Amino acid sequence: MPSGTYAPDLAGRHVVIPGGSGGVGEGAVRAYLTAGADVVVPTRSQERADEFRRLLGGAATGRLHLVVHDYTTFAGAEELAATMEDRLGSIDDVVAPIGGWWAGKRLWEISESDWQDAFVRLATTHMAVARAALPRMKADGAYSLIVGASASTPVLGSGLVSMEQAALLMMQQVLATELAGQKRVFALVLGPVRTRTADGSGADWITADQVGSVAVAASASTISGREVRLGNQAELVQALALLNDTEPRPVGPVVAVSTLDPKQGRRDDLLALLAELAPQIRAEAGCIRYSVHSPRGHDDGPLLVIQMFASAEAFTAHSSAIAAQVPRLSALLETPPAPPAVFGPVPSDGNAAKESLSA
Ligand SMILES: NC(=O)c1ccc[n+]([C@@H]2O[C@H](COP(=O)([O-])OP(=O)(O)OC[C@H]3O[C@@H](n4cnc5c(N)ncnc54)[C@H](OP(=O)(O)O)[C@@H]3O)[C@@H](O)[C@H]2O)c1
Structure with missing residues (x-):
């Protein structure tokens, strides 16, 4: 037992x-x-x-x-x-x-x-x-x-x-x-x-x-x-x-993907807030990528935010650092922001330059 x-x-x-x-x-x-x-x-x-x-x-x-x-x-x-x-x-x-x-x-x-x-x-x-x-x-x-x-x-x-x-x-x-x-x-x-x-x-x-x-x-x-x-x-x-984290812990970079659905008429405000936060996020230790994407041909569609951090720990530190901004973000969204989906790289054909977003 x-x-x-x-x-x-x-x-x-x-x-x-x-x-x-x-x-x-x-x-x-x-x-x-x-x-x-x-x-x-x-x-x-x-x-x-x-x-x-x-x-x-x-x-x-x-x-x-x-x-x-x-x-x-x-x-x-x-x-x-x-x-x-x-x-x-x-x-x-x-x-x-x-x-x-x-x-x-x-x-x-x-x-x-x-x-x-x-x-x-x-x-x-x-x-x-x-x-x-x-x-x-x-x-x-x-x-x-x-x-x-x-x-x-x-x-x-x-x-x-x-x-x-x-x-x-x-x-x-x-x-x-x-x-x-x-x-x-x-x-x-x-x-x-x-x-x-x-x-x-x-x-x-x-x-x-x-x-x-x-x-x-x-x-x-x-x-x-x-x-x-x-x-x-x-x-x-x-x-x-x-x-207790006795299971093997994945190492290496993490990619976090979030979809943000702006409230009617607030998309520009949302883009402005994301742009305002960008320099601060990019300056964080461990931030490799912070990019905002819009669906091609849909100027009123949801936004896709892709972030890449050097490690799970760096991404956790980022989540704490950005916590104070969540109410501002939520005010511009149809639904409260869900936790981002977090991914790690999966080796494929050994082509390091092409299989990693950070290469
Ligand atoms: N025991 C089990 O096998 C078991 C199994 C599954 C789930 N649970 C869950 O675990 C929780 C605690 O269960 P327990 O067996 O420890 O219960 P318990 O011995 O009756 O203790 C519950 C505590 O809750 C406090 N409390 C505050 N408001 C209450 C209220 N309106 N009515 C009753 N108690 C109130 C009481 O503290 P004060 O009087 O000191 O303020 C009491 O000491 C429950 O939610 C229960 O559903 C228990």
Whole structure:
């Protein structure tokens, strides 16, 4: 069985884990503390805070900041994020294992209070935390939404859980698209998890500590935000290999291709903005090519931007450098800019001069 205890050094990072007092959250709290991070766990009651501190025992070092705070509203989450930024200086990573299980009724049998408890309150809390934290995070941090596999498989009598989890899964996709590669949002999609309240011994379940190790690996990696499936031990091994970058890393130049569809009447403004940014991009370390193309014979068509950088690292640095310009770009586009498709060269006939764009 894989240990799943890879713990990179996250000393100096500030992580907030709303829902950290829960069964799955506990594993994330332990993993980030082990990795050296400062961990803020907001909880809605003093009893829960005391109980959680007792439970952690010696693991509750001075880097654990347990705060009694209601983070379930937009205002409450905003206050939490602002206070954390004031007191600790930054919010670097977020893990959101918010909310537990609900069962017992088919969808047409639920009451309005079931709907509020199992769907509205939880979805609102996730939204509140994301909108407060994401604008404050930097490009190297990771926002990990904890989602159950019930997001894509209906569970008899627990339909509200499936619906709410499906909304979270879509939230990850929307955020990843809207952030256009500038910040990293993950959805860790869990099967059943062994926690302090669910034994599951003998089954192929992953443990809460292993969920934590995956969240830590996501924070420590430079990999773009994505859905990571953690349904069993085999998926855990794959996830850690991907996030810990133990798979061979492609070397050499990368080519990034983006299609930009201008809003009606804004094509000239878009061309002007791309021209304005060109000198800055071309001056970046590792930039080999930055070119803008228009379809021949279609003066109103989409624009194709082709960029070439000396390495994946140079392209990641470029993505961070250009992040501040994304709102200006988005304002001129029909749809928010999608992350560019990124390609590496494939050797063909050995003709180095002709098979590489950089030759
Ligand atoms: N356990 C599993 O096997 C499993 C499997 C797949 C997916 N998941 C997902 O993982 C997440 C966490 O599950 P868990 O088993 O750790 O749950 P849990 O033990 O019940 O903990 C959930 C935590 O969420 C916080 N919370 C905030 N608003 C809440 C609300 N309206 N209702 C309930 N809790 C609220 C609570 O923290 P405070 O009271 O301290 O604020 C609580 O400690 C859930 O989204 C769940 O769907 C769990």
